[in-house]
Amino acid sequence: MDTRVKICGLTTSDAVSASVEAGAQYLGFVFFPKSPRNVDIATARALALDVPMGVAKVALVVDPSDEALERITGEVPIDMIQLHGKESLERVTEVRTRFGLPVMKAVGVSGPADLQALNAYGMVADQLLVDAKPPQGADLPGGNGVSFDWRLVSKRGWNAPWMLAGGLTQENVVQAIQMTGAKQIDLSSGVESAPGVKDPAKIQAFMNAIRAA
Numbered sequence: 673m674d675t676r677v678k679i680c681g682l683t684t685s686d687a688v689s690a691s692v693e694a695g696a697q698y699l700g701f702v703f704f705p706k707s708p709r710n711v712d713i714a715t716a717r718a719l720a721l722d723v724p725m726g727v728a729k730v731a732l733v734v735d736p737s738d739e740a741l742e743r744i745t746g747e748v749p750i751d752m753i754q755l756h757g758k759e760s761l762e763r764v765t766e767v768r769t770r771f772g773l774p775v776m777k778a779v780g781v782s783g784p785a786d787l788q789a790l791n792a793y794g795m796v797a798d799q800l801l802v803d804a805k806p807p808q809g810a811d812l813p814g815g816n817g818v819s820f821d822w823r824l825v826s827k828r829g830w831n832a833p834w835m836l837a838g839g840l841t842q843e844n845v846v847q848a849i850q851m852t853g854a855k856q857i858d859l860s861s862g863v864e865s866a867p868g869v870k871d872p873a874k875i876q877a878f879m880n881a882i883r884a885a
């Protein structure tokens with residue numbers, strides 16, 4: 673299966689190496705203090721400098737200010753900004769223009785009404801991240817290890833390339849790809865041994881599951 677994978681929430685060089693060696697095409701660094709996967713700028717910079725050419729480094733941010741984005745993009749050699757908050761269509765356009773980097777906009781899906789947002793953001797973002805909505809009362813807008821009803825996005829396309837996210841694991845990823853037709857997937861907690869702790873064996877097993885499909 674020729675699926676591109678983003679492994680998100682990397683905090684150590686071991687996790688970066690395991691993801692690169694297993695064949696991930698995108699690596700995500702989380703800049704969100706409430707997350708167990710949060711990294712400071714110095715750590716992210718050191719990790720990103722070791723990523724080989726051809727593997728995209730993604731900065732995940734949640735309703736960021738321009739100042740926060742200036743600090744991140746000024747010090748960390750990133751290739752893409754992932755907006756994972758309540759950013760408006762206008763804000764997506766503004767961030768793309770101001771920072772000169774591709775923007776991936778995350779959209780939470782729990783029912784058919786959410787597909788409108790994907791249509792709209794697909795017109796302004798470079799990529800879409802189609803994720804589950806966070807459970808009621810969750811501290812995090814993503815990274816909660818929950819899936820949504822994949823039939824909602826079965827064989828759908830939008831104006832921008834998209835990644836499927838939300839509760840993906842080595843056990844369910846093949847079915848998720850078969851049901852949705854996703855060509856790109858994104859995951860975080862499904863390859864962890866504890867919140868924020870990536871497990872190299874789970875990363876390899878996840879990639880093996882996709883390749884064997």
Ligand SMILES: O=C(O)c1ccccc1N[C@@H]1O[C@H](COP(=O)(O)O)[C@@H](O)[C@H]1O
Nearest residue numbers: 680707814815816817838839859860861
């Ligand atoms: O992972 C986080 O801590 C996080 C924090 C804030 C916003 C988004 C976050 N994660 C994103 O959510 C997807 C799905 O996560 P999971 O596989 O369900 O655990 C993850 O890949 C990140 O893009």
